[in-house]
Structures are given as structure tokens and as C-alpha cells.
Amino acid sequence: MVASRAACLLLVAAAAGVAAQSASTAANASDGSGATTVNPAAASGAAWRSRSIYQLLTDRFGGPEVKQNCSDLNSYCGGSWEGILQHLDYIAGLNVDAVWSSPVMDQGYHGYHGFWPFDWCEVNPHFGTAGSLKRMLEALNQRGFFNMLDVTANHVGYPTKGPAGLLYGTPFSDPAYFHNCTELSAAGVCAPDCGIPLRDFQAPGGNASALQEEQCRLVDLPDLNQSHPFVRQQLLQAWPAFMVQSYRTQGVRVDACNHITPAFAYDFLTSWGGAWAICEVWNWKPSRLGPYLQARGDADYAFQNYLLWPALRMCFARALPEWPGYPFNTSCRLIPAAKAELRSLGQDLGLMVNFIENHDVARFLFLRPSLAAYRNVLAVVLLDEGIPSLYYGTEQGYAGGSGKIPGGGENREPLWPSSYTTSGELYTFVRMLNWYRNNLALWQTNSTVVYSDDATYAFR
Ligand SMILES: *[C@@H]1O[C@H](CO)[C@@H](O)[C@H](O)[C@H]1NC(C)=O
Ligand SMILES: *[C@@H]1O[C@H](CO)[C@@H](O)[C@H](O)[C@H]1NC(C)=O
Ligand SMILES: *[C@@H]1O[C@H](CO)[C@@H](O)[C@H](O)[C@H]1NC(C)=O
Ligand SMILES: *[C@@H]1O[C@H](CO)[C@@H](O)[C@H](O)[C@H]1NC(C)=O
Ligand SMILES: *[C@@H]1O[C@H](CO)[C@@H](O)[C@H](O)[C@H]1NC(C)=O
Ligand SMILES: *[C@@H]1O[C@H](CO)[C@@H](O)[C@H](O)[C@H]1NC(C)=O
Numbered sequence: 001m002v003a004s005r006a007a008c009l010l011l012v013a014a015a016a017g018v019a020a021q022s023a024s025t026a027a028n029a030s031d032g033s034g035a036t037t038v039n040p041a042a043a044s045g046a047a048w049r050s051r052s053i054y055q056l057l058t059d060r061f062g063g064p065e066v067k068q069n070c071s072d073l074n075s076y077c078g079g080s081w082e083g084i085l086q087h088l089d090y091i092a093g094l095n096v097d098a099v100w101s102s103p104v105m106d107q108g109y110h111g112y113h114g115f116w117p118f119d120w121c122e123v124n125p126h127f128g129t130a131g132s133l134k135r136m137l138e139a140l141n142q143r144g145f146f147n148m149l150d151v152t153a154n155h156v157g158y159p160t161k162g163p164a165g166l167l168y169g170t171p172f173s174d175p176a177y178f179h180n181c182t183e184l185s186a187a188g189v190c191a192p193d194c195g196i197p198l199r200d201f202q203a204p205g206g207n208a209s210a211l212q213e214e215q216c217r218l219v220d221l222p223d224l225n226q227s228h229p230f231v232r233q234q235l236l237q238a239w240p241a242f243m244v245q246s247y248r249t250q251g252v253r254v255d256a257c258n259h260i261t262p263a264f265a266y267d268f269l270t271s272w273g274g275a276w277a278i279c280e281v282w283n284w285k286p287s288r289l290g291p292y293l294q295a296r297g298d299a300d301y302a303f304q305n306y307l308l309w310p311a312l313r314m315c316f317a318r319a320l321p322e323w324p325g326y327p328f329n330t331s332c333r334l335i336p337a338a339k340a341e342l343r344s345l346g347q348d349l350g351l352m353v354n355f356i357e358n359h360d361v362a363r364f365l366f367l368r369p370s371l372a373a374y375r376n377v378l379a380v381v382l383l384d385e386g387i388p389s390l391y392y393g394t395e396q397g398y399a400g401g402s403g404k405i406p407g408g409g410e411n412r413e414p415l416w417p418s419s420y421t422t423s424g425e426l427y428t429f430v431r432m433l434n435w436y437r438n439n440l441a442l443w444q445t446n447s448t449v450v451y452s453d454d455a456t457y458a459f460r
């Protein structure tokens with residue numbers, strides 16, 4: 001049964017005493033054929049290691065009514081949880097066995113992507129009801145998929161665009177719950193509007209300090225103060241407990257991890273009732289990534305592979321237009337270098353989540369419209385060490401760029417104009433690669449770099 005909004009409000013009001021559901025039960029690691037029902041209670045990294053993730057944007061994947069192209073990619077296009085249910089065969093046909101969908105919380109100002117949570121106790125009515133969300137998640141489990149819910153602990157959205165609408169929401173309704181912009185700008189830590197330029201941390205050579213990343217506002221979003229006792233309690237106990245009780249999930253993806261401290265990230269990533277979590281540290285510098293890796297200790301969570309990603313793009317696309325003006329090294333030697341760096345930081349590469357594109361960056365075919373190059377890089381993402389994450393639309397050859405930096409909407413095309421065709425070259429290619437990954441159980445072995453030079457990367 002879906003816990004109600006009243007239950008969520010009660011949890012946040014009681015502000016204590018709710019033990020997150022203990023979920024020590026290991027998930028039934030299926031064979032990837034999609035035939036085994038998943039134990040919905042939890043899943044470990046060991047159970048995730050064999051998985052292949054399909055990342056979709058709920059608003060853009062499908063819906064009962066959607067027929068036309070979307071006229072405004074910066075607002076809702078009509079996708080829904082019901083729409084995901086209607087296309088389970090399409091997803092399963094790619095031989096993926098996990099689905100990462102958009103954050104479910106109700107949004108303020110047209111947060112069609114889900115990253116501007118305003119009422120954390122309510123689901124986004126544009127996507128459906130709490131009941132339809134639950135049905136979708138259960139249907140995926142019954143087909144053998146793991147679910148990955150997308151969550152954030154860094155910020156809240158705003159109800160309307162502009163400074164007048166900056167605050168508040170539920171349960172973060174008090175200005176005292178946020179990093180104090182007046183103080184931070186007066187101290188010169190943040191800009192006068194408390195923003196932090198994205199290129200200062202996302203670009204190679206970005207020079208933002210840890211304090212700036214943690215306390216300044218990411219794309220102007222009110223920045224939660226995780227040192228405040230109420231905020232801490234909500235984010236580490238009440239809200240995860242509500243989410244786990246309501247929706248159960250085998251995985252959690254934590255947005256904007258490098259904008260909360262490594263210690264708080266540890267606490268948040270381990271608050272999900274036994275679901276395995278991954279952390280988005282979008283910062284290329286080992287000096288920034290390192291503390292997050294170290295803070296983990298022996299805990300069972302992992303990271304999106306933001307060190308391998310630029311190396312893959314530079315080697316295979318030979319471009320990274322998100323950050324004009326930076327001197328780029330396009331050598332394919334960057335790939336083994338990134339892997340070596342991660343190993344030296346103590347990472348199990350088999351649990352890093354690899355990708356070539358996602359909702360924040362231009363699609364590969366926008367950078368380099370070469371199907372041959374795309375197939376090559378997809379082979380690395382899907383067959384090399386790590387858990388692959390395939391961004392929806394890849395299989396249809398989508399080529400949207402990022403209009404704003406980074407990611408405005410052009411890379412978030414609706415899928416329905418593709419008619420969900422399963423006969424295209426990329427759909428069948430991805431299907432085949434995942435078949436090999438599953439049937440050769442590639443996750444059981446480490447890969448070896450056979451050869452690399454400035455223009456070549458070969459592994460087995
Ligand atoms: C996992 O699923 C298989 C196939 O349905 C079943 O035989 C097995 O008992 C399950 N294992 C666990 C631990 O639930
Ligand atoms: C923020 O800091 C300023 C300056 O110290 C103070 O006047 C203001 O009350 C603080 N705001 C909040 C919400 O605490
Ligand atoms: C964050 O909250 C803590 C504890 O309430 C407080 O001491 C600190 O000044 C706050 N930081 C900012 C930047 O507002
Ligand atoms: C980082 O460098 C840019 C340009 O070189 C500069 O404008 C910016 O102020 C620097 N940021 C920090 C946090 O030092
Ligand atoms: C590019 O990166 C590779 C791998 O780290 C390194 O071997 C090479 O020297 C770099 N090239 C330049 C021009 O910096
Ligand atoms: C949707 O837009 C794309 C790009 O403009 C176009 O190629 C395609 O034909 C359109 N599809 C429909 C169904 O209108």
C-alpha cells in the first residue's frame with residue numbers, strides 16, 4: 001500500500017522515531033533474462049553488478065495521450081508512469097534489466113525533469129498518482145527489472161521563477177533551513193546571488209572550492225543547510241523512511257552529490273533501507289572526487305563514472321563543446337589513465353556506473369554524427385568493466401545537443417516520435433551488446449587494456 005501524504009507529513013512532523021524499514025533481504029539476482037521476479041525490498045552492490053541500466057526521463061519516455069512532438073522542451077511534454085508501463089516490452093527488448101526514472105516529488109516551477117522538488121511529500125501530478133507510480137514500479141519488478149529512484153539532498157525547487165519565489169516548500173518551509181546567502185556572499189564565498197558558475201566545477205580545470213560547491217546555489221536553487229538539525233533529520237530519516245515504505249526500490253541515484261559534504265553524502269546514501277545507491281560527483285578532479293570515495297569506507301554504494309566519461313568523449317567524439325575555451329587532450333590514452341586513477345583511489349571498477357550521455361550533457365551524435373564512432377563508444381560503455389547506463393533515445397539515434405550549458409532540453413527529446421521502433425540499427429546493436437554482456441557474464445571478469453594510443457583504445 002502507498003503511504004499517504006498524511007503519513008509523510010506525520011513523519012516529517014514527528015521528526016523522529018521512524019526506523020527505516022530494515023531490509024537485509026538480498027534481492028533475487030535474476031539471470032538478466034527479465035523472467036525472474038525481483039524481491040522489491042532491497043538490493044546490494046553484488047546484485048547490481050550484473051545489471052544494465054536504462055535511464056529515462058519520465059516526462060519524455062511515453063504517455064497514453066502523447067502523439068505529437070513536444071513544442072516546448074523546457075516544460076512538460078506529457079510523459080507519465082502509465083506511459084512507462086505501456087512500453088515495458090520495448091525496454092526489455094534492449095536486454096537491459098534496470099530502469100532509472102525521474103525524481104517523483106512534486107515540483108514547483110515547471111520542473112518536468114524532477115530536479116526541482118518543492119513538495120517532497122507529494123508525487124508530481126504531471127506524471128500520475130502515487131498509485132500509478134506504485135503500479136509502474138511493481139510491474140517493472142515483476143518483469144525482473146530493478147528500479148532506481150532519483151533523489152536529491154542538496155536543494156529544493158522554487159514555486160515560481162525568479163527571486164520572489166525562492167522559498168519554500170514542504171517540509172523545508174523556513175529560511176533557516178538553507179545556507180544563508182547574505183552571509184555567504186558577504187564573506188565572498190559565493191557570488192552576490194549565491195550562484196556558482198557551473199564551469200567552475202564541471203569543466204576540466206574547474207577551480208571551485210569544496211565550500212563553494214557545498215554552500216553556494218546550484219543553478220540558483222535554494223541550497224539546503226544539511227547541518228541544521230531539522231534538515232538533517234528530514235533528509236536522513238523521515239523522508240527516506242517515507243519513500244522506502246511507499247515505493248520500495250532496489251536502487252537510488254543521488255543527484256548533485258558533490259554539492260553536499262562527503263560525510264553527509266555517506267549518511268544520505270546509506271539511508272535507503274538496503275537499496276544500493278549511486279552518487280553523482282560531477283567534478284573531474286581527483287582532489288574533489290577522492291574525499292567522496294574515501295568517506296565511503298566499506299559501505300555498499302558507488303559512483304557515476306564522471307572520470308571515465310570525459311575520456312570516452314574525447315577519445316571517440318574528439319570534442320567536448322560544453323566548455324569552450326578549455327584546452328582539450330583528445331588522446332584515447334585518457335581512458336586507461338582514468339581507469340588507473342580510479343583503481344589508485346581504491347575503486348572497484350565493476351561497480352562504477354558508466355555512461356556516454358545523460359540528461360545533462362549533449363548527446364554523442366550531436367558532438368560527432370558518426371554511427372561508427374557511436375557504436376564503438378557504446379561497445380566500451382556496455383562491455384567494458386562497470387555497470388552500463390544507457391540514456392533513453394540512444395537506441396533511436398537521437399542527436400540533441402545541450403542548448404544551455406549544460407543541458408537545456410535539446411538532449412531531452414520525447415521518445416514517442418520514434419514510434420518505439422525496434423528494428424533500427426542502434427536498437428538492435430544495443431540489444432546485441434547487452435545480450436553478450438549478460439550471456440558471457442562479463443561482469444564476472446576484469447577487463448584488460450590490450451592497446452591504446454592517441455586514437456585507439458582496445459580492451460578485452
Ligand atoms: C530467485 O528466483 C528463482 C526463480 O524464480 C527462484 O528459483 C529462487 O528460489 C529465488 N531465490 C530467492 C533467494 O528468492
Ligand atoms: C542570514 O544572515 C544575516 C546576516 O548575518 C541575518 O541578518 C539573517 O537573519 C540570516 N537569515 C536567516 C534566515 O537566518
Ligand atoms: C548551517 O546551519 C548551522 C547549524 O544550524 C549553522 O551553524 C550555520 O551557520 C549554517 N550555515 C549557513 C551558511 O547558513
Ligand atoms: C576560477 O577561474 C575563473 C576564470 O579563470 C575565475 O573567473 C573564477 O573566479 C575562479 N573561481 C574561483 C572559485 O577561484
Ligand atoms: C594526454 O593524456 C594522456 C593520458 O593521460 C597523456 O599520456 C598525454 O601526455 C596527454 N597529452 C597532452 C598533450 O597533454
Ligand atoms: C518530430 O521532430 C523531428 C525533428 O524536428 C522530426 O524529424 C520528426 O519528423 C517529427 N516527428 C513528428 C511525429 O512530428
Ligand SMILES: *[C@@H]1O[C@H](CO)[C@@H](O)[C@H](O)[C@H]1NC(C)=O
Pocket residue numbers: 444445446
Ligand atoms: C579484479 O580486480 C580486483 C581489484 O583489482 C581484484 O580484487 C579481483 O580479484 C579481480 N577479479 C578477477 C575475476 O580477476
